[in-house]
Amino acid sequence: MNVLEERFKIAEEEMKKPSFMNNKGLGNETGYYIFDYPAEHELFVRERIDFIVNKYNNSESERQIVVFDLYDIIIKLLDEKGFLQKNFEFEKTKGLDRVAKAIGNTLRLTAPDNQIIKYINENTPEKSIIFITGVGKSYPIVRAHSILNNLHPVSDDIPIVMFYPGKFTGQELILFSEIKDDNYYRAFRLA
Secondary structure, three states, X not given: OOHHHHHHHHXXXXXXXXXXXXXXXXXXXXXXXXXXXXXXXXXXXXXXXXHHHHHHHOOOOOOEEEEEEHHHHHXXXXXXXXXXXXXXXXHHHHOHHHHHHHHHHHOOOOOOOOHHHHHHHHOOOOOEEEEEEOHHHHOOOOOHHHHHOOOHHHHOOOOEEEEEEEEEOOOOEEEOOOEEEOOOOOOEEOO
């Protein structure tokens, strides 16, 4: 059995524990969990997430898993605002850095009314478990820390697992094994 498969099995067992379900980590901190993995295994991870979600949501668990793909949320919000096609054109003329900044401003990613956080909050039923995916697909528009640092209104009693295509050292995230994010994370490694 490969290491990633084994880690998923361990993660599933962790998700059954009362400390996970009650959303309390070490020292009674809110439970944010990061499942890191090598980016080259993205397709396997997606399949495994689908398997876990189907298995879990078809069980008699009191909680249901809700998956939020950051990239899909960005596309949906831009489309609803009528900015999706404009951003494609803007990227052609101004480049990725400028379009990433424009999208960040449009979705208010650094403001208290961050539209992605608002979307997650409005679409999370009570008694859920949140899986956040699409971190790699949404880079550099959305950074993992901007999501984790702002999910507090959603997360008091809802466990959140971020699937991260890179390395989580317990204090920092390294995307795609090379892009280092210098932000400190109050999160726990899941498996």
